[in-house]
Amino acid sequence: xxxxxxxAFVLFQVWLSIVVGLIVLPAMFGVSLGFTDIYIKVLVKILxxxxxxxxxxxxxxxxxxxxSANGIIEKDDGSMAEEIGELRRSHPKxxxxxxFTLCDVFYFCKKGIENIVEDQVTQRFTxxxxxxxxxxxxxxxxxxYISVRLTIIWGLGVFIRYCILMPLRxxxxxxxxxxLVIGTTLVGLLPNSNAKNWLSDLVHITCYRIxxxxxxxxxxxxxxxxRPKKGGxxxxxxxxxxxxxxxxxxxxxxxxxxxxxxLMGVIQRSMVRSCPHVWFERSEMKxxxxxxxxxxxxxxxxxxxxxxxxxEGTCINNxxxxxxxxxxxxxxxxxxxxxxxxxPQFGDAFWNSAKYNMVSYLLRMMTSWAIVCNVWYLPxxxxxxxxxxxxxxxxxxxxxxxxxxxxxxxxxxxxKREKVKESYKEEQQKMYSSMIVGSDCHEASVGPA
Amino acid sequence: xxSTSSTLLKIPNVEELMQETGFSSAHIIRLYDRFKALxxxxxxxLCPHDFGAIKELAMNPIGDRIIGAFFSPGQETxxxxxxxxxxxxxxxxxxxxxxxxxxxxxxxxxxxxxxxAFQLYDQDKDGKISRDELLKVLRDMLGMQVTEEQLESxxxxxxxxxxxxxxxxxxxxxxRKSLEKVNIDHKMSIRxxx
Numbered sequence: 001x002x003x004x005x006x007x008a009f010v011l012f013q014v015w016l017s018i019v020v021g022l023i024v025l026p027a028m029f030g031v032s033l034g035f036t037d038i039y040i041k042v043l044v045k046i047l048x049x050x051x052x053x054x055x056x057x058x059x060x061x062x063x064x065x066x067x068s069a070n071g072i073i074e075k076d077d078g079s080m081a082e083e084i085g086e087l088r089r090s091h092p093k094x095x096x097x098x099x100f101t102l103c104d105v106f107y108f109c110k111k112g113i114e115n116i117v118e119d120q121v122t123q124r125f126t127x128x129x130x131x132x133x134x135x136x137x138x139x140x141x142x143x144x145y146i147s148v149r150l151t152i153i154w155g156l157g158v159f160i161r162y163c164i165l166m167p168l169r170x171x172x173x174x175x176x177x178x179x180l181v182i183g184t185t186l187v188g189l190l191p192n193s194n195a196k197n198w199l200s201d202l203v204h205i206t207c208y209r210i211x212x213x214x215x216x217x218x219x220x221x222x223x224x225x226x227r228p229k230k231g232g233x234x235x236x237x238x239x240x241x242x243x244x245x246x247x248x249x250x251x252x253x254x255x256x257x258x259x260x261x262x263l264m265g266v267i268q269r270s271m272v273r274s275c276p277h278v279w280f281e282r283s284e285m286k287x288x289x290x291x292x293x294x295x296x297x298x299x300x301x302x303x304x305x306x307x308x309x310x311x312e313g314t315c316i317n318n319x320x321x322x323x324x325x326x327x328x329x330x331x332x333x334x335x336x337x338x339x340x341x342x343x344p345q346f347g348d349a350f351w352n353s354a355k356y357n358m359v360s361y362l363l364r365m366m367t368s369w370a371i372v373c374n375v376w377y378l379p380x381x382x383x384x385x386x387x388x389x390x391x392x393x394x395x396x397x398x399x400x401x402x403x404x405x406x407x408x409x410x411x412x413x414x415x416k417r418e419k420v421k422e423s424y425k426e427e428q429q430k431m432y433s434s435m436i437v438g439s440d441c442h443e444a445s446v447g448p449a
Numbered sequence: 450x451x452s453t454s455s456t457l458l459k460i461p462n463v464e465e466l467m468q469e470t471g472f473s474s475a476h477i478i479r480l481y482d483r484f485k486a487l488x489x490x491x492x493x494x495l496c497p498h499d500f501g502a503i504k505e506l507a508m509n510p511i512g513d514r515i516i517g518a519f520f521s522p523g524q525e526t527x528x529x530x531x532x533x534x535x536x537x538x539x540x541x542x543x544x545x546x547x548x549x550x551x552x553x554x555x556x557x558x559x560x561x562x563x564x565x566a567f568q569l570y571d572q573d574k575d576g577k578i579s580r581d582e583l584l585k586v587l588r589d590m591l592g593m594q595v596t597e598e599q600l601e602s603x604x605x606x607x608x609x610x611x612x613x614x615x616x617x618x619x620x621x622x623x624x625r626k627s628l629e630k631v632n633i634d635h636k637m638s639i640r641x642x643x
Contacts, residue, residue: 074640087636100587100603102611102619103628105511105569106636108590112515113539114639115505117483122503126486415504424508429592432510436603437595 019171027213028206036370040218040346043369046153047134047345053150054133073118080431083107099436121411127348128319134345136368161367165216169366172214180207181270188273197303200274201252208248215242216370221250226377228253228306228336231299233328236338237400238310239318240351241358242365243340246373253308254298258282276304292331299333306336311393312413317350318342320407324397326389334380337396339404343372376403456481466530470537470556476641480536484529494526495519510590514569522574538565541638560625562637567624577618580604 026033087103135157183203190196212219227250228234234253236243247253256278259268268279278298284290298304311324318341329335342349347368351361365371378399383392394410401408456478457463467477485491487499500516501507509515519527519535527535540557554561570578570586583604591600611619611627619627 074642087631100607102570102607102624103631103636104590105566105586106631106633108509108511109515109566109569110539110637110639112506112509112512113536115503115509116500116515117480117536117639119503119505121505122486411504425510425512426592428508429510429590429594433591433594436591437599 016171019168019175023172023213024175024210027209030205030209036213036216036218039216040370040372043346050133050135050150050153053147057147073114075114080107080428081435084432084435104432120409121415124317124320124322124409124411125354126317126352127350128317128344130344134369136347157369161369166363166366169214169216172210173362173366176207176210176214177267179210180204181267183207184270184274188270197275203274204248204252204271208245211245212249215245215365217242217246217249218370218372219246219249220374221377222374223377224250226336226379227251228338228377229334230304230306231302232306232334232336232380233295233299233331234306234308234336234338235311235324235328235396235400236308236340237318237321237404237406238312238315239340239342240315240349240361240365242349242371243310244308246340246371246375247308247338250375252305254278254305256280256295256307256309258285278307288327292327295328295331296333299331311397314413315351315353316413317352318344318406320409321397321401321404322409322411322413324393326393329383329389329393329396332383334382335392335396336380337378337400339376339378339400339406341374341376341404341406343374346370346372349373374404378403460529462530466533470533471540471543472533472537477533479641480533481529484532494528495532496526510592511569511586514572514586514589517572518565518568536639538562539637539639541640542634557638559633562633563625563628564621566637567621570619570624577616577620578624579618580608583607583619 022033022035084104084107087106088101135154180203183206184200187196187199187203190199234247236247244255252275254275254277255271257268257280259265259279259281268277271277272279276298278294280291280294295307298307309328311328312322313325314322316322347365347370349365349371356364381392381396381399383389387395398408400406457474460466460477460481463474463477466472467474472480484495487502488495489499489502497516497520500519506512506515519532521531534556537556538561542557542559543555567578568574570582572582572585584600587600587603595603608617608619611623613623613626614620
């Protein structure tokens with residue numbers, strides 16, 4: 001029995017030293033040994049092969065529905081006025097009768113049924129559908145059994161992902177997080193000085209680099225000259241908690257968020273020892289002025305790191321950008337927009353918080369193929385004269401959506417959980433009534449007194 | 450690995466459904482996925498609350514009426530087959546299908562589309578749109594943006610135009626006649642992309 005334990009212990013030591021030597025240390029120095037690149041290249045080739053096989057299989061059975069990323073029904077893009085105008089064209093109009101016609105209801109009816117079949121908002125809170133299967137069971141929708149070879153490759157994939165990659169990644173994540181806690185606590189003991197800041201940055205970046213390796217993340221940064229500077233606010237679209245790791249691999253940020261308990265709380269408390277982050281108590285979050293004041297104070301101090309904020313307030317599925325909450329844009333200071341776009345072929349990064357809790361989400365991340373994403377740094381923006389915060393927020397949102405190739409929606413991400421406000425319906429009623437009663441009012445004023 | 454035929458098997462009487470509604474198997478599967486997505490609690494049927502969760506429908510002035518059209522009088526739930534049968538009203542008209550005089554009129558015929566729209570007005574299902582019913586619809590579509598007098602004058606004029614037999618209500622025939630020139634197929638049809 002003793003022999004077995006000894007062997008196990010030795011194996012464990014070997015395993016740990018391989019991991020540390022080949023992955024952790026190079027990661028800390030920002031050096032890539034090229035493993036991930038080779039892995040991604042091989043993966044791409046395999047997925048291409050799989051795609052061809054599936055397409056060939058589909059051609060043989062033409063009744064299979066193919067996925068369309070643009071939605072499943074054709075939608076007329078006309079405005080309410082155009083559509084109703086078209087409806088009425090064939091109907092002899094009697095203007096003196098007030099501009100209402102029985103066929104107007106068709107427009108609302110059709111819109112309603114279209115929304116029942118497919119709507120713009122609900123689909124943003126579920127994972128994006130792939131055009132072709134990427135050999136993960138979780139993204140399998142309507143992909144039929146094609147061939148033995150494909151099944152074997154899939155089975156091999158399952159084995160590799162669950163038995164080889166996952167333990168490796170969990171080890172790396174554990175190492176990364178413990179390093180963060182220990183490192184920041186140690187740095188926190190030093191007196192405030194330039195050396196302390198430099199060390200703190202080092203600890204943070206190395207930790208995030210290890211975590212990124214822990215997800216097999218390949219990140220491409222574009223336009224690094226626009227990287228956020230101290231005293232500014234970095235604003236990005238939100239897809240998952242991993243966004244933080246992605247961004248922090250290339251720069252140091254001050255995080256903003258609620259104070260949590262448990263493991264998160266430990267991490268938060270130790271992080272704040274080495275450099276200032278902005279953590280709010282739950283009760284403070286409700287007071288918008290207090291929140292704004294703390295953020296203002298932070299950016300006023302030019303030695304502090306740029307703040308990282310996700311103005312959508314919730315995770316969206318990376319096909320679109322939803323309404324930016326204006327709070328972050330009222331603080332002042334320079335806004336550095338960043339667009340993050342994940343490649344869904346290698347793993348779906350979206351956190352569907354209704355379906356998965358944090359732990360199951362992280363496990364799913366660690367059993368995907370890899371995380372591949374592009375990060376674009378956009379040129380800094382500031383509030384222009386006479387512009388209000390809402391307009392500014394929309395401007396930044398459009399820039400990010402444009403760069404990342406995402407759909408720019410004005411829906412509030414909070415609708416995930418809340419009901420639609422009455423005001424939306426009123427707007428529709430207002431638009432319609434201006435078409436009907438608008439002419440009536442004119443009549444009343446022009447007609448005989 | 451899932452397969453389309455296994456999805457089709459989950460649906461009871463799917464062959465009959467396809468015959469009756471004219472949807473292809475691909476479209477049925479699409480609608481089945483949508484049905485499941487709306488049925489968040491996985492009960493196998495939808496209730497008005499599930500439709501209410503669709504944000505864009507909630508802001509539609511006649512959203513509640515449209516939702517009501519899915520539920521038979523007195524029923525609080527709708528299953529998948531009935532869900533599809535209602536949506537079948539909005540399938541584009543099949544121009545090339547030969548009209549078999551013995552088979553019942555297809556769900557998506559011009560006449561049935563008009564009947565669907567008529568139902569949205571005629572809530573008590575007595576076959577006529579009364580002045581009151583018209584006022585209710587107008588109030589739904591215009592909200593608080595117009596006064597009671599404006600609503601009444603619009604309703605009066607509409608009835609005047611369409612009501613041919615002077616019974617102060619619009620029957621289905623009068624409704625149909627009034628809209629005979631409108632391109633119903635285009636305006637009351639939804640086309641699937643694939």
